[in-house]
Amino acid sequence: MAAQCQIASLSDSFLPSALAFFDCEARVLGEGGYLAIIAPGSFLTPLLTALLTILIALFGYRLLLGVPASASDTVTTFIKIGVVLALTASWPAYQALLFNVAFDAPSQLFATIARGAALPGSSDDLVVRLEAVDRAMRYLAVQGTGLPQPGLPGSSPASAITPPAFAGFDDFALGIARVTLLVSVIASYGLVRLFAGLLLAIGPLFIAA
Numbered sequence: 001m002a003a004q005c006q007i008a009s010l011s012d013s014f015l016p017s018a019l020a021f022f023d024c025e026a027r028v029l030g031e032g033g034y035l036a037i038i039a040p041g042s043f044l045t046p047l048l049t050a051l052l053t054i055l056i057a058l059f060g061y062r063l064l065l066g067v068p069a070s071a072s073d074t075v076t077t078f079i080k081i082g083v084v085l086a087l088t089a090s091w092p093a094y095q096a097l098l099f100n101v102a103f104d105a106p107s108q109l110f111a112t113i114a115r116g117a118a119l120p121g122s123s124d125d126l127v128v129r130l131e132a133v134d135r136a137m138r139y140l141a142v143q144g145t146g147l148p149q150p151g152l153p154g155s156s157p158a159s160a161i162t163p164p165a166f167a168g169f170d171d172f173a174l175g176i177a178r179v180t181l182l183v184s185v186i187a188s189y190g191l192v193r194l195f196a197g198l199l200l201a202i203g204p205l206f207i208a209a
Helices: 014-037 044-064 071-089 091-117 126-143 169-201 203-208
Strands: none
Touching (some): 014 126, 044 203, 071 203, 091 169
């Protein structure tokens, strides 16, 4: 799966490709980390065994001390044990109940709510909109700012034009604006996805606790 995470270096779809790359890497991190933690011989197996032993021992000591165990307590305890064993030993169960929910549920929930309010981006076209902005900035950088040049017919007098800070300032400013857009979008999206992948990778530890 890791080999499929590729990013286009020079392409009209650079921004969507970069966002898809971070999403793919986050999913690889979450799935690979989870499978590594629950693999045979990992530290999770003895840790989980110890925690379950402590739980059963505490339950047994309650009975020895004369504390009655209600049916609800008994059923709840066995349900907890079953849930922990299912989520820490079965990737399909973990993927369906936690992994897919963490990655896909927020966007689906927003899309469902936003469609009713007709909010921008509710049609899952946010990435398309961002790519259109990036493409427009590239086009603007090629075409230039369109400011009148002194000395040309119909142009304003040189004294009426504010001189740039240095030669080539307009091209520099347009380039910096595009870099700022790309960095802010990719960094904010990538950090959220990678952090989610990391939390999901170590999810079995929280479940065992």
